Amino acid sequence: MKLVNVLLLKDVPKLGKAGDVVRVRWGYAKNYLIPRGLAVEATPSVLKQWENRQRMKEISLKKRKAKMEQVAKRLAGERLQFVLKTNEEGKPFGSVSAKDVADKLREMGYEVEKSQVLLEEAIGEFGTHEVEIKLHPEVVAKVKVKVDPEE
Numbered sequence: 001m002k003l004v005n006v007l008l009l010k011d012v013p014k015l016g017k018a019g020d021v022v023r024v025r026w027g028y029a030k031n032y033l034i035p036r037g038l039a040v041e042a043t044p045s046v047l048k049q050w051e052n053r054q055r056m057k058e059i060s061l062k063k064r065k066a067k068m069e070q071v072a073k074r075l076a077g078e079r080l081q082f083v084l085k086t087n088e089e090g091k092p093f094g095s096v097s098a099k100d101v102a103d104k105l106r107e108m109g110y111e112v113e114k115s116q117v118l119l120e121e122a123i124g125e126f127g128t129h130e131v132e133i134k135l136h137p138e139v140v141a142k143v144k145v146k147v148d149p150e151e
Contacts (some may be wrong), residue, residue: 002026006039007046019050065136071110072141075133079144080104084126086149095122096147101131105143123147 004026008016012033016022021042024033033039040046080101085093098117105112118132118140126147133141 004029005042006033007042007050008033008039010038012038019054021047065138068136068139072133072135072139075105075110075135075141075143078105078108079146081146081148083148083150090149092124092126092147092149095124096145097122101133101143101145105133 002025003023005021005023006029008018008020008022011017015024022039029039029041034041082096082100082104084096087093098119099114101117101119102112102114112133112135116134118134123129123131123145126149129145129147130142131145133143135141
């Protein structure tokens with residue numbers, strides 16, 4: 001029974017995660033892992049390429065994080081203003097949703113999707129509210145949202 005080291009390209013249940021070097025039977029590697037694109041034979045050149053690719057990915061992620069930190073600083077100074085109609089009791093008729101916040105930020109030139117606006121429920125009260133925007137897994141910006149009654 002011949003064993004071979006393979007580099008996993010994708011997560012494989014009960015075997016390992018992408019980037020792991022695991023020792024498996026040659027038949028399993030040749031007939032299952034390699035043809036499905038789950039692994040490649042772990043030769044020195046393949047391992048070196050993988051390390052270089054991971055290093056480049058890490059550099060790219062650091063640059064993206066730094067860029068998002070700059071955007072977060074700019075966002076912190078922004079104030080979004082929404083005007084809602086009122087009902088007979090003077091309470092807001094309607095609410096401001098995550099989509100509304102994302103749309104307003106896009107109008108202002110920020111690349112923000114609705115899913116990045118961390119709003120548990122729509123804002124249904126007048127006043128100033130602080131809303132978090134998740135720009136990056138490690139970067140969250142806070143923006144002020146002011147809801148005023150229509151005059």
